[in-house]
Amino acid sequence: MKKKQFLVWLIAFFIFGCEDDHLIQKVFEFPRNAWDVEKKTFCEFNIVSPDQPYDLVLLVNSNAIYPYQNLYIRYCLEGEEVSESAMIELQLFDKKTGKPLGYGWGDTKLYQFSLLSNYIFKKTGVYRFQLEHVMRQKVLLGIERVVFRIKPTKLNKNQ
Template identity: 35%
Template sequence: MRGWLAALSLLLLASCDTSELYEQNVDLKDAGGQPYVWVVQEKPSFTFTITDTTQLYDVYFNIRNAADYGYYNLYVKHTLTAPDGRPVSMLLHEMRLLDAKTGEPLGSGSGDIFDHRILALPQQRFRQPGEYRLTLEQYMRQDALPGIMAVGVRVARHTTEP
């Protein structure tokens, strides 16, 4: 029930944002079906279409974690592939999910679930029209990373806010 309500609220929020081009999230589980575990072999890919190559875009990573996540940060490597199959960029990101000193969650949420929308690729220019693929992989020092519930990608037209 909780997952359904969260999905509905994300859908309602997304429908109000005219700059959004794409958003998709993937629930994580290990090979045995245990939920909320991001194993190093699991590399979610997200495919989105770019038609306007003159526009700048902001690419965000969505992270949902449980309160019992064991670290204050999360290392994620991305690989962005162009429509012609060539890699556009590969980068390692450190994302802070908790305050390192206090342990307080930095994302939005309530209870024991927290959501983070982290600007990963600001003002990204896509040089070719077509389908791009963005693949994420966890780069922590353990094979199975419990407490990461879902990851996702959001692509929006870059807007300058006053």
């Protein structure tokens, strides 16, 4: 099992880790692969380049004991003149075939979701990102970790 997890993270590193342009990366690890809604998942970060568009990305790492095809989350972004929040559905498995939509071999899969694209922070300063699952179960089994990333938006040369 540990060997499979290592392989998944190695693949994830090559797929996502080679993108060294992320400004912020916060990893939320869940002991015993159980995301307890009571466990507060948040991070604070500093924006020094307002007017630069950013992409806010969420990576979800789940395993075979996760019992659902989707994951409902609520996120909140707060800071200088900013208050963004939303509840969204993250689709982990194809609705018709049941096949995972993530990357990886074996029981562990990695999924990438865009929370906000081309987001512009209006001012420099400290911002806070908070994340929680809003599934019916208080303790959500099968979620190993969640990674929050902020990276500058890559603009096309034609823009």
